[in-house]
Amino acid sequence: MSLAAPRDAGERLGSVSSGNALELRGVTKLFGALAAIRDVTMTVRSGERRAVLGSNGAGKTTLFNCVTGDFLPTSGTIRLFGEDVTRFPAYERIRRGLRRTYQISLLFNGLTVTDNVYLACRGVSRDRFSLLRPRQGDVLVARADELIEAVHLTSARDTAVANLSYGQQRQLEIALALAGAPRLILFDEPAAGLSPTERAELVSILNGLPEHIGYIIIEHDMDVALRVAERVTMMHNGLVFKEGTPEEIENDAEVQELYLGGGHG
Amino acid sequence: MQAFVTRRPVWSLVIAIVVALLFWLVFAPWPAELEEVLGRKRVFLNAVFGGITLGALYFLVASGFTLIFGLMRNINLAHGSLYLLGGYLGFEISEATGSWLLAFPIVFVVVAALGVVLQNQVFSRMEGQELRQTMVTIGLSVVLADIMLWIWGGQSYTIFSPDWIAGPMTLPVIAQVRDTGEVLYLRYPAVRVAILIAAIVIGIAMWLILNRTRIGMLIRAGVDDREMLAASGVRIQFVFLAVFAFGAGLAGMAGIVGGTFQSLSPGEDTRFLLASLVVVIVGGMGSIPGAAVGALVIGLSEQLGLVYAPTYSVVFTFLIMAGVLAFRPQGLFGERR
Amino acid sequence: MAVATERKTSSVGPLWLERVPGGWWALLFVLLTAPVWANDFFLFQVMGWTFILGIIALSLMFLAGLGGMVSLLQMSVAALAGYMVAIFGTSGVTEISMGLPWWVNIPVAIVIAAIFATLVGALAVRTEGIYTIMITLAIAAAFFYFTRQNYGIFNGYSGFNLVVPPELFGVDWRRPVPFYYLTLGCAAVCYAAVVYVSRAPFGLALQGVRDNPRRMAALGYNVTAHRIAAYSFAGVIAAIGGILLVWQNAQISPGTAGIPAVIDILVIAVVGGLARPIGPFIGALIYVLLRTFSPDFLLAFGLSGERFKLIIGLGFLAVVFFSPDGVLGLWERWKERRRQAKDPLTGAGG
Numbered sequence: 001m002s003l004a005a006p007r008d009a010g011e012r013l014g015s016v017s018s019g020n021a022l023e024l025r026g027v028t029k030l031f032g033a034l035a036a037i038r039d040v041t042m043t044v045r046s047g048e049r050r051a052v053l054g055s056n057g058a059g060k061t062t063l064f065n066c067v068t069g070d071f072l073p074t075s076g077t078i079r080l081f082g083e084d085v086t087r088f089p090a091y092e093r094i095r096r097g098l099r100r101t102y103q104i105s106l107l108f109n110g111l112t113v114t115d116n117v118y119l120a121c122r123g124v125s126r127d128r129f130s131l132l133r134p135r136q137g138d139v140l141v142a143r144a145d146e147l148i149e150a151v152h153l154t155s156a157r158d159t160a161v162a163n164l165s166y167g168q169q170r171q172l173e174i175a176l177a178l179a180g181a182p183r184l185i186l187f188d189e190p191a192a193g194l195s196p197t198e199r200a201e202l203v204s205i206l207n208g209l210p211e212h213i214g215y216i217i218i219e220h221d222m223d224v225a226l227r228v229a230e231r232v233t234m235m236h237n238g239l240v241f242k243e244g245t246p247e248e249i250e251n252d253a254e255v256q257e258l259y260l261g262g263g264h265g
Numbered sequence: 266m267q268a269f270v271t272r273r274p275v276w277s278l279v280i281a282i283v284v285a286l287l288f289w290l291v292f293a294p295w296p297a298e299l300e301e302v303l304g305r306k307r308v309f310l311n312a313v314f315g316g317i318t319l320g321a322l323y324f325l326v327a328s329g330f331t332l333i334f335g336l337m338r339n340i341n342l343a344h345g346s347l348y349l350l351g352g353y354l355g356f357e358i359s360e361a362t363g364s365w366l367l368a369f370p371i372v373f374v375v376v377a378a379l380g381v382v383l384q385n386q387v388f389s390r391m392e393g394q395e396l397r398q399t400m401v402t403i404g405l406s407v408v409l410a411d412i413m414l415w416i417w418g419g420q421s422y423t424i425f426s427p428d429w430i431a432g433p434m435t436l437p438v439i440a441q442v443r444d445t446g447e448v449l450y451l452r453y454p455a456v457r458v459a460i461l462i463a464a465i466v467i468g469i470a471m472w473l474i475l476n477r478t479r480i481g482m483l484i485r486a487g488v489d490d491r492e493m494l495a496a497s498g499v500r501i502q503f504v505f506l507a508v509f510a511f512g513a514g515l516a517g518m519a520g521i522v523g524g525t526f527q528s529l530s531p532g533e534d535t536r537f538l539l540a541s542l543v544v545v546i547v548g549g550m551g552s553i554p555g556a557a558v559g560a561l562v563i564g565l566s567e568q569l570g571l572v573y574a575p576t577y578s579v580v581f582t583f584l585i586m587a588g589v590l591a592f593r594p595q596g597l598f599g600e601r602r
Numbered sequence: 603m604a605v606a607t608e609r610k611t612s613s614v615g616p617l618w619l620e621r622v623p624g625g626w627w628a629l630l631f632v633l634l635t636a637p638v639w640a641n642d643f644f645l646f647q648v649m650g651w652t653f654i655l656g657i658i659a660l661s662l663m664f665l666a667g668l669g670g671m672v673s674l675l676q677m678s679v680a681a682l683a684g685y686m687v688a689i690f691g692t693s694g695v696t697e698i699s700m701g702l703p704w705w706v707n708i709p710v711a712i713v714i715a716a717i718f719a720t721l722v723g724a725l726a727v728r729t730e731g732i733y734t735i736m737i738t739l740a741i742a743a744a745f746f747y748f749t750r751q752n753y754g755i756f757n758g759y760s761g762f763n764l765v766v767p768p769e770l771f772g773v774d775w776r777r778p779v780p781f782y783y784l785t786l787g788c789a790a791v792c793y794a795a796v797v798y799v800s801r802a803p804f805g806l807a808l809q810g811v812r813d814n815p816r817r818m819a820a821l822g823y824n825v826t827a828h829r830i831a832a833y834s835f836a837g838v839i840a841a842i843g844g845i846l847l848v849w850q851n852a853q854i855s856p857g858t859a860g861i862p863a864v865i866d867i868l869v870i871a872v873v874g875g876l877a878r879p880i881g882p883f884i885g886a887l888i889y890v891l892l893r894t895f896s897p898d899f900l901l902a903f904g905l906s907g908e909r910f911k912l913i914i915g916l917g918f919l920a921v922v923f924f925s926p927d928g929v930l931g932l933w934e935r936w937k938e939r940r941r942q943a944k945d946p947l948t949g950a951g952g
Binding site for chain 3: 089110122123124129
């Protein structure tokens with residue numbers, strides 16, 4: 001998979017000096033009186049593979065929404081590759097190397113697989129306003145084809161999204177996140193609804209990503225999460241309550257009590 | 266309001282100053298230098314009071330419109346047609362029965378009934394398809410406009426106000442101070458003042474119903490989150506029917522009002538639909554206070570503009586609307602969705 | 603892996619002439635040879651008007667069909683361009699018209715109209731989609747009232763008369779046959795432009811914005827900027843229609859962009875179908891035919907010829923009720939039924 005491809009000219013890739021892909025400091029999001037996340041402080045290094053686990057309502061998706069810019073945090077700062085992006089609109093963060101997949105696939109139902117992936121490639125390039133159709137041999141068209149190949153959707157290339165199977169849609173969802181030159185990807189429950197074979201494939205795709213691409217994965221499926229992560233962050237009721245390696249987390253008594261229902265593995 | 270003042274002290278100060286200035290301009294006698302610059306005070310007063318009473322009329326039409334949109338997300342572009350229809354019917358009834366007051370309840374019932382039929386037979390079948398509903402209202406407005414043109418023709422109709430309210434009355438506002446020191450108070454058509462009072466009463470009544478009664482609470486909840494309300498077991502279709510009927514009936518009654526102190530003719534439906542649109546854009550969707558403030562602002566800007574800058578008065582209204590859209594797109598009293 | 607050069611259907615590839623179906627060539631032939639079999643009235647009044655209204659409705663289809671934004675502003679943009687041609691060029695109102703040559707007043711008119719469209723777009727796109735109709739309608743109304751009450755620039759009620767196309771290459775372009783070809787040419791260019799752009803990155807992105815603005819933002823697109831740019835592009839198309847309109851009538855007045863005219867454009871676009879660029883032209887043809895011939899039809903029934911508005915309104919309601927995607931939608935469903943009518947086992951029938 002040629003994702004170590006050279007950076008696209010349109011992306012604004014600032015300095016990677018701090019070595020941290022993501023720095024959250026005291027991030028809180030209130031909905032009225034409800035604190036969806038509270039005082040979250042978290043640091044993810046460049047290229048790190050992190051899992052964020054927790055029960056429903058722990059605030060994981062809200063955390064993602066704050067990082068991508070869907071929500072404005074009530075307080076706290078968010079730094080992406082050393083830059084303070086707390087008040088940036090979503091597209092500015094994307095152009096700095098952030099990507100995301102969604103729990104419920106957000107795809108363009110009226111367009112084909114190729115169109116979907118091509119749009120993703122275009123989004124982070126220059127010429128996204130181009131009125132001219134791409135010429136034969138256009139770089140981005142080729143890149144889109146490669147991505148489709150990488151997620152094993154070549155046979156469904158010209159199918160409209162509405163006609164894809166659930167598993168194929170999830171694969172497409174991942175392809176969209178791999179477009180351009182991602183540096184940090186947020187995967188929101190990518191294994192949801194997948195069969196065991198598909199899950200194994202997902203794990204191999206995730207583990208096969210180039211080293212410079214870091215990701216944060218939200219998952220309910222502990223097996224998948226612990227197999228693809230270097231570090232785990234546990235959330236509960238909007239707070240980060242534990243952080244450690246997969247082994248530490250698995251064997252932690254508090255985690256077992258709260259999340260695994262006492263005794264696991 | 267207290268929350269607003271604490272959150273935005275600067276804006277509150279600005280608004281307070283503007284309102285105080287306006288009060289002074291209206292109630293205090295004008296020094297000669299001011300009259301040099303702004304023209305005669307009587308002209309100004311007529312424009313201001315004209316704007317306020319026009320605003321009252323706009324409020325009557327727009328409040329129904331804003332409730333219907335706020336609750337049912339239905340942009341009723343036939344609202345102006347309902348206004349005009351109510352006016353024409355009011356004319357016929359007052360001519361036939363000789364009573365101006367009797368026209369109001371009859372027109373309310375007739376136009377509200379039309380509203381019930383529309384909501385029940387047409388809009389409820391297109392639940393959730395907002396654009397399609399709007400298209401239907403556009404088609405209805407075209408059809409209604411042509412039918413009204415067919416029946417009543419192209420001329421202007423005026424409804425005569427009854428004798429007991431016709432003629433001018435004296436307001437406690439100084440119009441002019443003669444050189445002899447004699448103070449002249451403003452004489453203003455009584456019917457306009459009556460309509461202003463009626464609009465204020467209706468507005469307060471609506472606000473009370475919305476905020477102090479159970480059905481009002483249901484409506485407000487529905488404006489906030491329609492699915493939630495339906496899921497909680499409320500027969501939401503009845504609420505929709507009630508609101509649509511009321512909004513339509515109110516527009517119809519407003520037609521009688523408009524026919525009394527202005528006139529009725531083809532094109533008035535468009536004019537009042539537009540006024541409703543602008544009032545709601547400025548005031549905010551689904552908000553009665555917003556409709557009141559929006560109507561007042563638009564009414565004043567229109568009348569003052571007509572008097573002081575007749576070839577550009579539309580621009581003022583447009584600038585107000587553009588300003589609100591640019592800086593507070595959800596309207597002055599609207600909720601940011 | 604190398605990019606396969608012999609791909610069957612390239613959804614983002616260039617347009618191939620070979621893929622144009624036969625029906626189009628027939629239509630093209632008919633349109634090009636029309637002056638041979640049609641009379642002057644038909645060419646100038648019916649077809650000319652069809653192309654003009656079709657172009658303006660096309661700009662609405664671009665915004666609504668591709669971008670999901672139903673804008674009632676297009677007629678006003680067109681009228682503004684028409685007014686600018688009258689003001690910057692020559693007209694009967696010599697106190698206001700500046701008399702600049704056509705190669706100045708036409709581009710200026712288009713630019714001014716496009717700027718107007720862009721500014722309104724900037725106001726309208728930051729709100730939820732359902733508000734777009736309201737806001738654009740309100741601004742269209744403001745435009746109408748302003749042109750009616752302003753005498754310094756727009757000459758109020760009377761507007762401008764004697765606005766005619768420039769004489770180029772020795773041809774009087776307002777005569778029926780040349781005007782027919784002029785409007786046909788412009789319509790073809792606008793149509794081709796929309797077809798082309800809809801598969802270019804810009805058009806594709808616009809469809810993405812229509813379908814899933816949140817996702818587009820998460821792919822790095824500035825959704826607001828894209829929508830505003832769509833207004834600009836549509837504004838240029840509407841401006842072309844507006845200039846042709848003022849030339850056809852040789853005059854322009856506030857009523858040209860009155861609310862009935864504004865709504866007519868919406869009716870045309872919806873009745874034709876918002877899904878493909880040919881829809882607005884189909885809708886325009888239906889509208890023009892109704893407009894031209896229904897008075898006779900009505901008189902035959904003893905009704906006043908003026909009731910054509912009623913017929914159009916009722917027809918529009920019927921379309922919205924039974925076939926909200928317009929004539930195009932009817933045609934798609936008919937094709938589908940024919941395809942399914944064939945016996946799936948033997949392939950016979952249908």
